[in-house]
Every structure is written in structure tokens, then in C-alpha cells.
Amino acid sequence: KKIDQVYEMDKTLGKGKFGSVVLCRSKATGEECACKTLKKGEEIVHREVEIMQHLSGHPGVVTLKAVYEDAESFYLVMELCSEGRLLDQMAREGHYSKQNAANIIKELMLAVPYCHEMGVVHRDIKPENILLTTCGQMKLADFGLAVRILDGQRLTGSPAYVSPEVLVGNYSEKVDMWSAGVLLHALLVGVLPFQGDSLDTVFEAIKKDKLDFVGGAWESVSQPARDLLSKMLTRNTSTRLTADGVLWHPWISFYTEPLL
Numbered sequence: 001k002k003i004d005q006v007y008e009m010d011k012t013l014g015k016g017k018f019g020s021v022v023l024c025r026s027k028a029t030g031e032e033c034a035c036k037t038l039k040k041g042e043e044i045v046h047r048e049v050e051i052m053q054h055l056s057g058h059p060g061v062v063t064l065k066a067v068y069e070d071a072e073s074f075y076l077v078m079e080l081c082s083e084g085r086l087l088d089q090m091a092r093e094g095h096y097s098k099q100n101a102a103n104i105i106k107e108l109m110l111a112v113p114y115c116h117e118m119g120v121v122h123r124d125i126k127p128e129n130i131l132l133t134t135c136g137q138m139k140l141a142d143f144g145l146a147v148r149i150l151d152g153q154r155l156t157g158s159p160a161y162v163s164p165e166v167l168v169g170n171y172s173e174k175v176d177m178w179s180a181g182v183l184l185h186a187l188l189v190g191v192l193p194f195q196g197d198s199l200d201t202v203f204e205a206i207k208k209d210k211l212d213f214v215g216g217a218w219e220s221v222s223q224p225a226r227d228l229l230s231k232m233l234t235r236n237t238s239t240r241l242t243a244d245g246v247l248w249h250p251w252i253s254f255y256t257e258p259l260l
């Protein structure tokens with residue numbers, strides 16, 4: 001079946017590099033969903049479809065409901081996150097409350113290990129790609145930059161010849177923990193930890209800058225919060241906090257309901 005036989009398209013929800021996301025409504029049930037159109041051709045687009053199909057099944061990850069395709073495009077029908085992007089909520093609220101920040105990070109720290117266990121590294125965690133539902137739940141979205149790791153079938157050639165970097169190095173899932181640390185910094189301090197006027201200076205800052213805890217914005221950031229931030233934004237990947245480490249950190253426990 002063609003998608004327009006099944007869904008009626010409504011307004012645009014967002015636009016990106018390889019396609020756009022539109023609100024759609026099931027002609028049979030009236031259920032509202034989000035439909036992401038991805039133009040065929042680029043390998044990266046095929047990978048996004050494949051990864052979305054491979055995931056789906058965690059409350060913290062946007063659920064894929066159906067995939068349609070025609071000659072030009074794929075259509076990913078996803079659950080609708082009607083409260084939009086975390087980015088816009090952050091901008092609206094100005095200063096994000098500690099409880100809300102801790103809950104977002106906690107939900108993210110449940111969603112990220114699910115992806116990692118499924119062999120998927122997101123690699124693009126940021127407030128544009130974290131969506132919110134009407135119940136205030138967060139959903140990780142946009143697997144357009146994600147890669148699959150530890151998947152023997154995806155590794156071409158003989159596994160015995162694959163370098164350790166391919167298995168754990170560049171693709172390491174620890175990159176998602178760093179991004180989560182940057183997000184927590186943005187939520188708590190209101191600014192990004194590593195800044196610069198150009199791409200090069202931002203990259204220099206990421207490689208070298210230390211969290212200085214200096215300036216007015218830090219006044220409201222408690223010692224436990226600073227401790228958590230420094231442990232997530234650790235450059236040494238072997239000591240960088242894991243998702244479990246974040247979940248059990250005193251700052252998270254203090255501001256959120258205990259895990260069962």
C-alpha cells in the first residue's frame with residue numbers, strides 16, 4: 001500500500017538535512033503520528049531506516065510504527081511526540097529546574113544503554129533530538145547519525161582481521177555519555193561547556209578546556225551536580241561515567257524518584 005492511502009498528511013513538525021517530518025493521521029483510526037520522509041540514494045538514509053527497524057521497543061526511544069516506501073523515498077511512521085523538542089522547552093523555560101533536568105538525564109540514561117545493548121550508538125544526542133510527549137516523558141529520536149557496533153554480520157571480511165578500534169575505538173558507545181554530559185551542563189548552567197567562534201576553536205575547547213566552575217551561572221550548581229558533570233565530561237573514556245554510574249549518582253537520586 002501507498003502511504004497516502006493509509007495516512008492523511010497535516011502540518012510540518014520539523015525539517016532536516018535529508019527530509020522533513022510531518023504530522024499525519026491514520027485514515028482508519030484517526031491516530032496521529034509523525035512521518036519522517038527520507039529521500040533514497042544516500043547510504044546514510046538506508047542506515048537510518050535499518051537502525052530504526054532494529055530498535056523500537058523502549059519507552060525512552062521513539063517507536064517506529066510502520067515503514068512505507070516508493071521509488072524516491074522511505075516514510076518512517078513514528079509515534080508522535082506532541083510536546084516537541086527539549087531544545088524549545090529549554091528556551092521557553094529559561095532556567096531549567098533541577099528536578100526536570102535530573103529526570104530528563106535519568107530517562108536518557110535508561111534509553112541510551114538500551115540502544116547500546118542493541119548494538120546501536122546514537123552519536124547525535126542533543127536537545128534537538130530529544131522529544132517530549134504530553135505526559136512529559138522524553139524520547140530519544142533521530143538515529144540518522146547512529147552506527148551499529150559489535151554486529152558480526154555488518155563487518156565485512158573476516159572478523160579475525162578487524163582492528164580493535166573498529167570494535168571499540170572510534171565507534172565506542174562512550175561518545176553518547178559525553179554528549180549526555182554536555183546536555184546536563186546546558187540544562188544546569190544554561191550555556192554549553194565548550195564554546196568558540198569557529199568549528200576549530202570549539203574542537204580545541206573540547207580537547208583542552210577544563211570545567212572551571214567560575215561565573216554567576218555556577219552559583220546555583222551544587223557540589224554533587226559539579227561532581228556528576230566532571231565525571232561525565234571526562235576525556236579518558238575508561239574512567240568516564242557509565243549510564244549506570246549516572247543513575248546511581250547521589251545528585252540523580254536526590255532529585256528523582258528511586259528506581260525499582
Ligand code: ADP
Nearest residue numbers: 013014016017021034078079080081128142144
Ligand atoms: P533530522 O535528521 O533532519 O534532524 P529528526 O528526526 O531530528 O530529523 O526530526 C527533525 C525534527 O522533526 C525534530 O527536531 C522534531 O522537531 C520533529 N520530529 C521528529 N520526529 C518527531 C516525532 N516523532 N514527533 C514530533 N516531532 C518530531
Ligand code: MG
Nearest residue numbers: 016128129142
Ligand atoms: Mg535531528
Ligand code: MG
Nearest residue numbers: 016142144145
Ligand atoms: Mg538526522
